[in-house]
Amino acid sequence: MNKISQKFDVAVIGGGPAGMMAAGWAAKIGAKVVLLERNKTLGKKLLITGKGRCNLTNDQSDNREFIKKLGQNGPFLFSALAAFGPNDVVDFFAKLGVETKVERGGRVFPVSDLSVDVLNALIKFLNQGRVTIINAVKIKELVVEKGLIKKIKLVDDEIVAEKIIIATGGLAYPGTGCTGDGYAWAKNLGHEIIIPTPALVPILIKEKWVKELEGLSLKNVSIAVYQNNKKVVEKFGEALFTDRGLSGPIILDLSQIVGQNLAKGEVELRINFKPALDWPTLDLRLQKNFGQNPSKAFKNSLDQLLPKKLIPVFVKLSKINENKKAGQITREEKNRLLKLFFEFILNVNRLDDFEKSIVTAGGINLKEINPKTMGSKIIKNLFFAGEIIDLNGPTGGYNLQIAFSTGYLAGISD
Numbered sequence: 001m002n003k004i005s006q007k008f009d010v011a012v013i014g015g016g017p018a019g020m021m022a023a024g025w026a027a028k029i030g031a032k033v034v035l036l037e038r039n040k041t042l043g044k045k046l047l048i049t050g051k052g053r054c055n056l057t058n059d060q061s062d063n064r065e066f067i068k069k070l071g072q073n074g075p076f077l078f079s080a081l082a083a084f085g086p087n088d089v090v091d092f093f094a095k096l097g098v099e100t101k102v103e104r105g106g107r108v109f110p111v112s113d114l115s116v117d118v119l120n121a122l123i124k125f126l127n128q129g130r131v132t133i134i135n136a137v138k139i140k141e142l143v144v145e146k147g148l149i150k151k152i153k154l155v156d157d158e159i160v161a162e163k164i165i166i167a168t169g170g171l172a173y174p175g176t177g178c179t180g181d182g183y184a185w186a187k188n189l190g191h192e193i194i195i196p197t198p199a200l201v202p203i204l205i206k207e208k209w210v211k212e213l214e215g216l217s218l219k220n221v222s223i224a225v226y227q228n229n230k231k232v233v234e235k236f237g238e239a240l241f242t243d244r245g246l247s248g249p250i251i252l253d254l255s256q257i258v259g260q261n262l263a264k265g266e267v268e269l270r271i272n273f274k275p276a277l278d279w280p281t282l283d284l285r286l287q288k289n290f291g292q293n294p295s296k297a298f299k300n301s302l303d304q305l306l307p308k309k310l311i312p313v314f315v316k317l318s319k320i321n322e323n324k325k326a327g328q329i330t331r332e333e334k335n336r337l338l339k340l341f342f343e344f345i346l347n348v349n350r351l352d353d354f355e356k357s358i359v360t361a362g363g364i365n366l367k368e369i370n371p372k373t374m375g376s377k378i379i380k381n382l383f384f385a386g387e388i389i390d391l392n393g394p395t396g397g398y399n400l401q402i403a404f405s406t407g408y409l410a411g412i413s414d
Helices: 017-028 046-052 063-068 071-083 086-095 115-128 181-188 208-213 249-262 279-292 308-318 331-342 398-412
Strands: 008-013 033-036 100-102 107-110 132-134 139-145 148-154 161-166 193-199 203-205 217-227 230-241 245-247 268-272 344-351 359-364 382-384
Touching (some): 017 033, 071 398, 086 100, 107 115, 139 181, 148 161, 161 181, 181 193, 193 249, 203 249, 208 308, 279 331, 308 331
Parallel strands (some): 033 132
Antiparallel strands (some): 230 245, 268 344
């Protein structure tokens, strides 16, 4: 690395979406900026978001509706959203040559479906502002004197800047360079860290037979979270069985609530495979199905109602003899079968690890950050942006919008 001897107006630590946005906007308003990234390249995690398509934001015209999706910490984002909201993100990338499209659920993607186009646009933005980019850098210490960060000590050098922005991300996808360094620095500087936990993560199930369903995709199902036989929350959409549990959009969005309730005790997931039908209607369909094929073995009589992979599990859990003729199934047996369609119970073991987590819940306590500037209330020239703060949302572009909005505000504020 070449020796950095000159001073900067702004030093941004972390070359993810929040850090790049912060550095670019700081430079755009005239600051001399350096961007420090521990990886050899910028935006490593950005490239894998949205399965490589990069779900930039969510097409929400009402900021209040956006805020609701973020849970109890959501109101913190009001100022940042007002300054740089979803429409601003779309306009920003359009000016950099990335046209976007809106898909189901308001998800906004680049027309090209390529996350690399988003990354290249951000790098172009940095270059326009003549941001100094230093990759593969290791930071040893943030040196504080009289309530200000005076310099950033590197392994064999140091950087001096009037303003420091930490945008190092959380602990999700550690393979992309997320190590939690930012939490340690912030804690040493006097900030409280809300314990980081995986969010938007697969849910692991206790039942061993779930492995038999690995790869089974569920569409138009409803999944509810139960604790102490009381419904906590319910979501409709798509899910996917894994070798140890469940993943997919519904599950990822439910995972944080599941994690919070696991801390209190046992948690169940209850799947409704036929949410568009009621009990009498499905009962009539079963009667008709069994009546048309009365001599057919039970195990072969459900192919019109269930995916092939799910049938052996249903047969086992219904406790109906698999070779029993469909026409001989009793009312009691049919009711057990109907209950499985509407209330397929799975016992939660735990959430999967950070390696499978899309984002991190927890982080720097929002009470210690000024929501109008993203500035620290403890260190005068310190700012935060992105996943490192205690704010996260569901799938659908919400988390990248948080990164862009907080990065913008951190970049332009003083």
